[in-house]
Amino acid sequence: MDSGTLAWGITAGALVLFMTPGVAFFYGGLVKAKSVVSMMMMSFGAMALVGVLWILVGFNMAVAPDTWSWASNPFTENFALQGVGESDLVLAFFGSTFAIITVALISGAIADRAKFGSWLVFAGLWSVLVYFPVAAWVWGGGWIQNMASALGFVDADGNSTVSASGVLDYAGGTAVHINAGAAALALALVLGKRVGFAKGAHKPHNVPLTLLGASILWFGWFGFNAGAEANWSYGDGVYGSLTGETTFAGTIVINTLGATAAAIIGWIIIEKIKDGKATSVGAASGAVAGLVAITPACAFLTPGWALVLGVLAGVICALAVELKYKLGFDDSLDVVGIHMIGGIVGCLYLGFFANGTGLVYGADGSQLLFQAIGALAVAVYSFVIAWVLGFAIEKTIGFRVKNEDELAGVDVAVHGEEGYAIVE
Secondary structure (H helix, E strand, O other): OOHHHHHHHHHHHHHHHHHHHHHHHHHHHHOOHHHHHHHHHHHHHHHHHHHHHHHHHHHHHOOOOOOOOOOOOOOOOOHHHOOOOHHHHHHHHHHHHHHHHHHHHHHHHHOOOEOHHHHHHHHHHHHHHHHHHHHHHHOOOOOOOOHHHHOOOEOOOOOEOOOOOOOOOOOOHHHHHHHHHHHHHHHHHHHOOOOOOOOOOOOOOOHHHHHHHHHHHHHHHHHHHHHHHOOOOOEOOEOOOOOOOOOOHHHHHHHHHHHHHHHHHHHHHHHHHHHOOOOHHHHHHHHHHHHHHHOOOOOOOOHHHHHHHHHHHHHHHHHHOOHHHHHOOOOOOOHHHHHHHHHHHHHHHHHHHOOOOOHHHOOOOHHHHHHHHHHHHHHHHHHHHHHHHHHHHHHHOOOEOOHHHHHHOHHHHHHOOOOOOOOO
């Protein structure tokens, strides 16, 4: 591996790792002042725990030995990255950052009311039971990546009989965003509503902090999407091999810029129509919605179609975040409305507009079918496992704090700290 490829692999991984503190800032600004430490600690806790688990077992598990495997046995080869070459260690670092941020995203759904220790128990179990296997299905040679052959759409020579070979998910629409969003919905249902939950009852305590977090996310997302351009070739019992191919780099970065910018416009237009004002929190949320939607699609769209996707994501997600009030679930920071819905929009959009295999290019519709099956399968699997884990934790060690601690603010009750200590 040449030095330039090595440098870019490390840089991209560092950019994605920096995104998790970005999540902490983004979420931290949206909660009340007496919960900001708790909210940010959930992201930093994910960095610590999931980072360790990825080195021990995650890197190994995120490979499917054959199409229908759940995951690889982490203890049979390369346990704790023993025997892994230098190039693949760089790829292991890059992959770890995806696992970390996926878990951190879930925490936004249970803001203001979760115990930190219980959150870490959930985060560790969900990583092993859900994220690591789903990564194997989507990127590690599993059934979602090779859906045509998995579902029998092949001839006697093993060649696909349809235009698509599998689900297109370049950087995590299914494995990251739908996965996290479905788990977030499950935990929101298990923990129940915050005290006094109602539209307008919980306002962000620090809007500049949220804008800072969104800015860090947009900055880091170029590593998130373009970093995946370091091609993953599967086999030999490891997650992949860093090859340095850069075929789609220009497409990826311009689409990551364009879709995000267009989503901001789409979101604030909806805000202006609905509420009479375009807000800065709305602009930040629109940016994240656009980033989510372009994640699976960044390498497979022309820039014009990426702009259209961004506008659609901004509009649809701005409307989707209102569903929690109509359906009666308390997704505190709109993880479902932004990440699950945005991820679904980005994945299904590829069925229509993916270069070569989308319906607008005269393809047979198999890409849309595969995208829908992959999105649904990941959402259902993640939701079910997350609900079972969350329910079990709540009924044993407890997941939600006491109502009096929630009203007073969980920072002091859980961490013994205040985000803003005013000294006379």
